[in-house]
Amino acid sequence: MITLDDVSKRYPNGTFALRDVDLRIDAGEFVFVVGSSGAGKSTLNRLLIREEMPSSGRVVVDGQDVARMKRSQVPHLRRKVGVVFQDFKLLQTKTVAQNIGFALVVTGHHPDVVREETDRALALVGLTPRRQHFPRELSGGEQQRTAIARALVSRPRILIADEPTGNLDPVTSWEIIKLFVRVNELGTTLLMATHNAEIVNALRRRVIHLDQGAIVRDEREGLYAA
Template sequence: MTQTATAPPTFLERLTGRRHAVRTSKDVVVLHGVTKRYPNGRVALRDVDLVVPEGDFVFLVGPSGAGKSTLMRLLIRDELASKGHVVVDGNDLSHLRRSDVPRIRRKIGVVFQDFKLLPRKTVRENVAFALEVTGTKRALVGPAVDRVLALVGLTGQANQLPNQLSGGEQQRTAIARALVHDPRLIIADEPTGNLDPVISWELIQLLLRINELGVTILMATHDAEVVTALRKRVVALEDGRVIRDETGATYHQAD
């Protein structure tokens, strides 16, 4: 079977303009009736339904303890749902074979508040490492790393160590690392939580550009100003329930 003619373009193809972006109507994330009860009895999600179509930019908001990080942990199969279905790019995570987990994980780029970079590796090595551990051919690693570093504006810092970078540059390194696998989805858990407002805005602009290239983005945040300014889709959790799911929305519910 020849796949080359009909397969959707990869992120790197869209990035380099070698093929035109194709929007499909596929849903990247589907949560259906999802409840998460932790072993200590704490219920973090209650009967959550959520559908995120490809290309969406979704802000996940809600007070501390509402269940935002738990929802993201279910998507990367860090935790399993106690009830209901979590489906990523058509794969039901509760019925996944162990051997399929790495393949699904590579569809999702993850960005955390605290960057989680390897301190003894340079920017370039941090990003390359993400590919090397999955057995990517050596000849492909260099060009892929160069492209994502250019996208996030870190070509000039490629040989610096994380402690030689500003907070914003560290977070952009983390985004480059998340992108290098050509993910369908980026999940960002309070990515601007440790950044000052100006740098936060730069990071958000970068995520918007990545989204324009066709990558679906789900971002948990407490930043009311950013959410309200952008009028994207807002999914609000409270005590584990979705209490609002609105497009073109503000951080707080409009009356």
């Protein structure tokens, strides 16, 4: 589902964020990406949605070479790869339902389809009763669930979460993680960058450890630090 062949990323200011990364993630996997601040986790995520280009090497997502695809194909890539961030990034002037359906509206889907798919995503994250609320009226966990529903509304094959529990208390963090586990069980490949050792150690999934842009460890049923 995701392949990186000898990928390096050097930002224009000279910083090497990734070095010679080789990686293969199969469809249906649940993968944690860990490593200290600046290790390259967010850079890896950005390469997968072509928010950044690799400086060298090849990034292949669902059979497509991300660097070689036409600009016009990028929206298609971004529907295949849903993204969730630490700070939610919701549109404050739109309701929960509007935030979730927005991507479908701008891609010209029929209002009935927008409504149907939004309802499905709302139900999946358990937010149907909050559909008409605005982000500022929600708890942090509810805001993150809205962001997850927004990421899932296009039925992506891959969901990338960048430190999704960073702004949440431990109980709420667990609710979000349980939701990711369910989404993964429904067939979505899941990639989660995190500093949360407790969650990584409890779930015992694949753990990819980055250090200064290089993969220093990649273990099935791994721990946060071995």
